Amino acid sequence: MTDIADQSVSTAAATxxxxxxxxxxxxxxxxxxxxxxxxxxxxxxxxxILAVVGLLASILSNGVSSFFQTYVTVDxxxxxxxxxxxxxxxxxxxxxxxxxxxxxxxxxxxEKLIETHGxxxxxxxPKDAAKIISKEAPASVRNYVLAHPSKIGETVKFDLxxxxxxxxxxxxxxxxxxxxxxxxxSPERLELADKLKHAGVxxxxxxxxxxxxxxxxxxxxxxxxxxVAILGSAYMMIIVLVLSLPLGVAASIYxxxxxxxxxxxxxxxxxxxxxxxxPSIVFGILGLAIFINFAGLPQSAPIVGGLVLTLxxxxxxxxxTRAALKAVPPSIREAALGVGASKMQATFHxxxxxxxxxxxxxxxxxxxxxxxxxxxxxxxxMVAFVRExxxxxxxxxxxxxxxxxxxxxxxxxxxxxxxxxxxxxxIIVLLVFLIIMNGLAIMLRRRFERRW
Amino acid sequence: MKFKHLAGVAAGALLLxxxxxxxxxxxxxxxxxxxxxxxxxxxxEAFGENFDFPTPVVEGGGSGAGRKALCEGVGENTIxxxxxxxRIKQSDIDNCKANGVNEIQEVRIGYDGIVFASDINGPSFxxxxxxWFNALAAEVVVDGKIVANPNKSWHDVKxxxxxxxxxxxxxxxxxGTREVFDIKVLEDGCKESGALEAFVxxxxxxxxxxxxxxxxxxxxxxxxxxxxTETLARLDAxxxxxxxxxxxxxxxxxxxxxxxxxxxxxxxxxxxxxxxxPVSRPLFFYVKNAxxxxxxxxxxxxxxxxxxxxxxxxxxxxxxxxVPDPELAATQEKVKNRVPMxxxx
Numbered sequence: 006m007t008d009i010a011d012q013s014v015s016t017a018a019a020t021x022x023x024x025x026x027x028x029x030x031x032x033x034x035x036x037x038x039x040x041x042x043x044x045x046x047x048x049x050x051x052x053x054i055l056a057v058v059g060l061l062a063s064i065l066s067n068g069v070s071s072f073f074q075t076y077v078t079v080d081x082x083x084x085x086x087x088x089x090x091x092x093x094x095x096x097x098x099x100x101x102x103x104x105x106x107x108x109x110x111x112x113x114x115x116e117k118l119i120e121t122h123g124x125x126x127x128x129x130x131p132k133d134a135a136k137i138i139s140k141e142a143p144a145s146v147r148n149y150v151l152a153h154p155s156k157i158g159e160t161v162k163f164d165l166x167x168x169x170x171x172x173x174x175x176x177x178x179x180x181x182x183x184x185x186x187x188x189x190x191s192p193e194r195l196e197l198a199d200k201l202k203h204a205g206v207x208x209x210x211x212x213x214x215x216x217x218x219x220x221x222x223x224x225x226x227x228x229x230x231x232x233v234a235i236l237g238s239a240y241m242m243i244i245v246l247v248l249s250l251p252l253g254v255a256a257s258i259y260x261x262x263x264x265x266x267x268x269x270x271x272x273x274x275x276x277x278x279x280x281x282x283x284p285s286i287v288f289g290i291l292g293l294a295i296f297i298n299f300a301g302l303p304q305s306a307p308i309v310g311g312l313v314l315t316l317x318x319x320x321x322x323x324x325x326t327r328a329a330l331k332a333v334p335p336s337i338r339e340a341a342l343g344v345g346a347s348k349m350q351a352t353f354h355x356x357x358x359x360x361x362x363x364x365x366x367x368x369x370x371x372x373x374x375x376x377x378x379x380x381x382x383x384x385x386x387m388v389a390f391v392r393e394x395x396x397x398x399x400x401x402x403x404x405x406x407x408x409x410x411x412x413x414x415x416x417x418x419x420x421x422x423x424x425x426x427x428x429x430x431x432i433i434v435l436l437v438f439l440i441i442m443n444g445l446a447i448m449l450r451r452r453f454e455r456r457w
Numbered sequence: 458m459k460f461k462h463l464a465g466v467a468a469g470a471l472l473l474x475x476x477x478x479x480x481x482x483x484x485x486x487x488x489x490x491x492x493x494x495x496x497x498x499x500x501x502e503a504f505g506e507n508f509d510f511p512t513p514v515v516e517g518g519g520s521g522a523g524r525k526a527l528c529e530g531v532g533e534n535t536i537x538x539x540x541x542x543x544r545i546k547q548s549d550i551d552n553c554k555a556n557g558v559n560e561i562q563e564v565r566i567g568y569d570g571i572v573f574a575s576d577i578n579g580p581s582f583x584x585x586x587x588x589w590f591n592a593l594a595a596e597v598v599v600d601g602k603i604v605a606n607p608n609k610s611w612h613d614v615k616x617x618x619x620x621x622x623x624x625x626x627x628x629x630x631x632x633g634t635r636e637v638f639d640i641k642v643l644e645d646g647c648k649e650s651g652a653l654e655a656f657v658x659x660x661x662x663x664x665x666x667x668x669x670x671x672x673x674x675x676x677x678x679x680x681x682x683x684x685x686t687e688t689l690a691r692l693d694a695x696x697x698x699x700x701x702x703x704x705x706x707x708x709x710x711x712x713x714x715x716x717x718x719x720x721x722x723x724x725x726x727x728x729x730x731x732x733x734x735p736v737s738r739p740l741f742f743y744v745k746n747a748x749x750x751x752x753x754x755x756x757x758x759x760x761x762x763x764x765x766x767x768x769x770x771x772x773x774x775x776x777x778x779x780v781p782d783p784e785l786a787a788t789q790e791k792v793k794n795r796v797p798m799x800x801x802x
Contacts, residue, residue, distance in 0.1 A: 103507040105766055140773070144506040183712040186577065222502040223495040223709075224777055301534050304486060305514050386488070389516035390498040392505055393484060405484060405514045418517075418684045420495065420709040 064436075068429025070176040074212035074227060075167040077138060077201060081114040083150060085158045094154045107143035107150075111135055111165070119197070122204045129193040137194050137201075139166035141221065141228035167207065169227040169423040171198045175209050178422065215430060219392040220407065220415070226423035229416070231431055233391050237307050237406030238376060238438075240398065244311025245318055245375050250368055252315075253322030260323075261330040262352050281320035288317045289381030297385060304386035305405035307395065313385060314375040321374065325367020329360035362453035369446040373439050379410040387411050409435045482533045485513035485755055489523020489540030490633060491684060492569060492703055493740050496774050497540050500762045503773070508761070510754030515540075520633045524743065527561070528553035531747045537755055539743045542569065542633035547801055560746035563798035564759060565788060566768055568780035570704035570729040571637055571736045574714040576696045580619035582717035586735070588614050590646030592623050593678045595671040598652045603659055606673045624698040626691050629682035637738045638701060644669050645735070689713070704729065705778020729780040737780065746797055756795075763788050 028036070087106055091098050112135035119134060142165040150157060166172075170190035173179040175198075184192045201207040218230025264270045292313035296302045302309050333356045341351035382388060388411050395404035407415070409431060416428035487497055497515045505512025518526075520541040527539035528549055545563065553561060573584060591597050591614045597606050607613070612620035628634040647653045647669035657665035672678045681688045685706040692700045692714075699717070704724055707714055716724055719735055728734040742762075749756050761767060763785060768774050770781045782788060 100509065103766070104503065147506065179712075187712040188708050189711075222498040224499055224773060297534060303482060303534060304536070305516070386486075386514075386516055388518075389488075389514050390494070390501065391514050392502060392512035393514075405486075418491070418686055420685065420706045422710065 064429050064432050067426055068431075068433045070178075071215055071426045071430025071433075072212050073176075073209050074215070075172040075175055075198075075207060075209045076164045077167050078206045078208075079111070079114045079118055079138070079163050079165055080160050081110055081146060081163055082160045083146075083157045084110055084113075088150060089154075089157050094157065096151070096154065099151055099154055102147075104143035104147050107147050108135075111138055111142050111146065118201070118206065122200070122206070124197065124200045124204070126193050126196050126200070129191075129197060133191065133194060134197060136190075137168050137171050137198055139168050139227050140225045141166055166225075166227045167198070169225065169421065171195065171207075172209075172227050173423055173426075174198065175202075176426070178426065215427075216434070219394065220390060220412065221392075222390070223419050223421055223424075226419070226421045226427060229424070229427050231409065231412060231434060233394055234407040234409045234412035234431070235434070236395060237310070237387070237391075238409045240307035240395065240402055240406060241311040241314055241408060242372055242376060243398070244308060244402065245314045245372060246368070248311070248315040249318045249322050249371065253319050253368075254326050254364060256319075257323045257326035257330060258352060258357070261327050262356065263348070277320050277323050281324060284380075285317055285378055286380040286384070288313050289384035291316065292381060293384045303403055303405070305389050305391065306403050307406050307408075308402040309385045310382055310387050310406075310408060311402070313381045314378060317378065317381065318371040318375045321371035322364075322368050325371070326360070326364045329363025329367065330356060332363060333359045359455060362449050366446045366450050369442050369449070373442040373446075376438060376442070377410055377435065379408075379414055382408055382411050388415060390415070409438070483753055484511040485538065485752055485758055486516075486536045487513055487538040487540060487742075488516040488518055488526050488536045489538075489742070490520040490542040490740070491517040492520075492542040492633060493540035493566070493742065495705065495777065496566065496740070496779055497742070497762075499773055499777060500758075500767055503767065504754075504758050504761050508754060508757060510757065513754075513758060519631065521631075524549045525552070527743055527745060528556055528558050530556040531558055531745065533751070535745075537745055537748045537752050538759070541741045541743060542738065543636055544739070544741065545743060545798075545801070550801065558745055558747065560797040562744040562746055562759075562792070562795060564742050564744065564763060564792060565739050565782055565784075566742060566763065566779070567740055567774065567782045567785075568729055568737050569740050569778075570724045570726075570734055570780060571634060571641075571738070572702050572704055572707050572724045573699055573717040573719070574692075574702050574707050575699045575717065576692060577713055577715045579696060579715070580621060581715055582611070582618060582699070583721065584618075584717050584719050585615075585649065586642045586646030586719070587650040588618065588646070589625075589642045590650055590652065590669070591615075593625060593627075593672050594643070594647070594652070594669065595673045596668060598650070598655045601655070603655055621697050623677050624695055625678050626681050626688045626698055626700040627678060628688075628701055629680040631682060633738075634701065634703065637736065639670050641736045641738075703778070704780070708778045726775060726778065726780050730783065739782075740779070743798075746795060749795060759792050760789070763792055 085092065087110060088102055089099060112132070115135040115138060116131055142163075145165065146163060149161070149163070168190070170179050170184070170187065171194065174184070174190075174195050179187070179190060179195070181192050181195060184190045184195050198207055214228075215230050216235065217232045218228060219233045221229040260270060260273065292309055296309045296312055297304060337355050337359065338351050341355045342348070346354065379388075387406070387408055389405065389407065391405050391407045393405065395401040395406040413428050413431045413435065416424040416431065487501070494515060494517045501513040501515050504510070520543055523536075523539035524541055524545055526536045529535045545561070550561075553559070573582070575582065588611075591606075592608055592611065594606055596603050597608070598604075599607065608623060610620050610622055611618035614623070627638060644666075647656070653665065653669060656668045659665065660668060679691070681691065685702050688700040688702060689710065692698050702714070704726070707716055707724075722728050722734045724734045724736075729737045742759075744755070744759055765785070766772055768779070768781060768785055772781075775781050
């Protein structure tokens with residue numbers, strides 16, 4: 006054996022004039038080009054990873070702080086002379102007392118708070134001291150009084166939001182130096198906040214209301230939350246799921262299993278592929294023209310958003326479903342038909358269950374895409390300031406609502422720097438939802454996928 | 458079986474969609490200028506807190522888009538109020554008339570100052586409109602001759618300005634703010650510097666006036682089509698630039714920006730209100746009168762907007778940067794009596 010091997014080596018060496026064990030010019034070039042390609046691939050992956058890490062790091066460093074919020078505990082005397090002049094706790098009369106009447110009560114309470122803790126700060130006007138409390142506070146106190154009219158005349162403990170700048174001070178966004186230049190805060194007020202923190206009445210804690218509270222206007226970033234946006238996005242996802250899954254699956258089953266191949270189905274196929282590539286803003290224009298102007302559906306409503314996103318998601322689901330159906334081997338269909346099943350029975354009893362994991366994966370990925378979509382919503386009035394929670398479905402589908410990506414866009418355009426933090430926080434929430442959905446898709450695929 | 462259920466649900470959803478059309482709208486819908494948007498949302502928020510009506514929905518999109526949507530027709534799927542940072546145009550009114558929107562109320566809510574601000578650590582500036590014209594115009598007059606703008610630094614424009622490279626971020630042409638910048642800064646500066654006369658003498662009245670608004674295209678003047686947050690971000694990256702902002706935006710970012718004076722006047726709510734600070738404009742909203750008794754709370758909302766509690770000198774709008782209207786009482790009276798606007802004068 007060795008002779009033969011030796012012989013062949015020597016003949017090969019003879020033809021090229023070199024030993025096979027030594028690298029020739031050509032082999033060297035091939036090896037070098039392979040190393041180059043590997044390096045390039047590695048660099049490409051590294052750039053990708055760096056971009057993701059950079060993006061995540063900047064979002065996290067900006068946004069994690071939005072999950073925490075500073076609160077001040079204040080005892081407020083609910084002065085009957087101010088809140089209920091008639092004295093008979095008539096709900097209608099109480100309703101007439103606006104938040105403007107509540108603001109002085111909070112000022113008085115803050116003054117008292119400073120007094121009881123023996124805090125003295127040079128140059129701090131009593132009028133300014135109350136400004137460390139959010140402008141949202143009168144509204145929350147008023148809501149409490151309207152819900153508990155019997156408490157008027159008593160002193161009640163409230164956990165009130167601190168002003169956005171005071172909150173920013175504990176998050177590093179505001180410093181003593183910047184406070185000197187800032188019209189909306191003064192170093193004296195920050196000093197007061199520090200002393201209140203020391204006294205234990207000012208605390209920073211987890212901010213649940215970021216997930217439940219509605220949006221707030223530009224003067225009170227500390228109160229702004231994602232409640233309406235999360236609900237609006239959830240409503241839209243329900244509509245997209247309910248409409249696009251049955252429509253998409255029915256269309257693909259028909260095209261894949263029943264339809265005859267002819268010119269007509271070819272055109273449909275090309276169109277579906279084209280639709281999947283249409284820029285999403287086009288669907289927004291379509292939605293405005295058809296659903297709002299023609300069908301008369303309300304503006305800013307999740308129903309219109311859901312319908313528009315359904316149109317956008319349908320091609321994704323159809324393409325994924327058809328791929329899943331194609332992946333089921335024909336032997337399964339033939340076996341079913343062979344034992345006497347009708348075409349419909351073969352499809353629904355055998356092919357569809359086997360294709361289900363693929364269909365669900367496609368659907369979830371389509372939904373995730375729809376969840377992050379902003380452009381079409383711009384045209385149907387969902388990029389708006391919405392504070393009112395939409396009602397329970399199905400009527401709630403017609404109430405105005407916001408959506409998560411839209412809320413991010415909205416907050417980045419606001420003047421107050423505190424909204425930057427909010428926007429990053431909203432991005433984190435959106436990313437978490439997307440990761441959960443994609444994770445679910447991967448899990449379904451892993452668990453139920455069958456190989457033949 | 459599963460699919461029959463799903464199909465049933467889908468059909469049900471479509472039926473509901475049809476049924477929903479009959480549902481009456483109970484919240485006010487507002488759209489328009491992004492300059493008015495913060496004020497409108499502050500009022501909407503307070504309105505929702507204090508009244509038994511739902512909080513109005515406020516959308517941005519620009520003054521022109523808002524007026525166009527207002528004039529789309531009468532009915533629940535059209536908006537009730539258009540916010541606008543410039544006065545309504547005859548073309549809008551004609552469009553309204555053509556679509557059956559006959560009575561519109563014009564409500565002036567106050568004034569907005571436009572300020573010129575630079576990085577807080579840089580040198581401070583004292584401008585006149587003529588400086589801006591000489592810095593940004595495509596052609597200027599030097600020694601009586603019309604030449605392409607040779608100025609590179611602010612120092613070249615006027616000797617007592619700092620020796621800093623000229624770079625200006627000005628609002629793009631789709632913004633209402635740009636209109637004010639054109640009229641109150643460039644046109645006035647053109648007149649002041651005497652360039653207008655030279656232009657008119659050279660090119661005739663019409664073309665001469667147009668030349669005042671021709672900006673140089675060598676990258677010194679940059680149009681910002683986004684909002685003020687974009688201008689601020691650009692300014693952050695180019696510390697030697699000067700940006701054009703709304704007064705309220707500046708007041709929320711006084712720790713990052715320093716403001717330039719114009720004709721020696723520092724912009725503030727007071728100096729704009731008194732008319733001393735020259736670069737300002739009125740802000741409006743337009744109400745569709747046909748909706749007044751149809752959409753619940755609409756009359757209450759507009760009365761609340763112009764009430765002393767909100768739009769007055771001590772109200773939250775002034776605190777945010779709106780310059781209160783000295784004739785607010787007259788506006789309140791007009792709103793109460795639902796006086797529609799007359800023809801444009």
